[in-house]
Amino acid sequence: AQSVTQLDSQVPVFEEAPVELRCNYSSSVSVYLFWYVQYPNQGLQLLLKYLSGSTLVKGINGFEAEFNKSQTSFHLRKPSVHISDTAEYFCAVKGGYNKLIFGAGTRLAVHP
């Protein structure tokens, strides 16, 4: 069965510092990976996705993620965060029947 583990439930960081949000997955089939962001009181918005090809994926708002098959990871990074990046971030893998299997989420708190 496919599953996603987000290793950090909360990540505090200062503004303009780099950040990495960690995600590990387990899957026995082709891997399609997604990162979503949820701002307070809003729905989930796609940040980026990996389907195939280049292992470095660039998304919106300056985020990028690297697919590492040997380590079964798909960590999300941003070189310099802003206050507006404060949100909850969800890693997900596509399962059978086109379903998304989500991790528990990582709350990113950016402090001035």
Added chain:
Amino acid sequence: DAGVIQSPRHEVTEMGQEVTLRCKPISGHNSLFWYRQTMMRGLELLIYFNNNVPIDDSGMPEDRFSAKMPNASFSTLKIQPSEPRDSAVYFCASSRDSIQETQYFGPGTRLLVL
């Protein structure tokens, strides 16, 4: 495109009452998903429709929950009778029918059962 539309955005009701949540998927999307989000359990997939047909309802918590999709542009999630533990944010999402396609989420319905 207007995106996925959900109504109402907020619902407060009393225990035992019937609650109906509504969703309009993005035009052209033939897969529709209902999720529930709580602090304790995170994001849970409740049910998944493809071409208006329920494909997987294994996430529906119990018989008090039911979902329908009478046509390609409308779906409902009904709770009858509602209980305080049903308080959560309910999201609807839609996508095209392919494992590579992105799911697009609505803004959610925040339900509070007193």
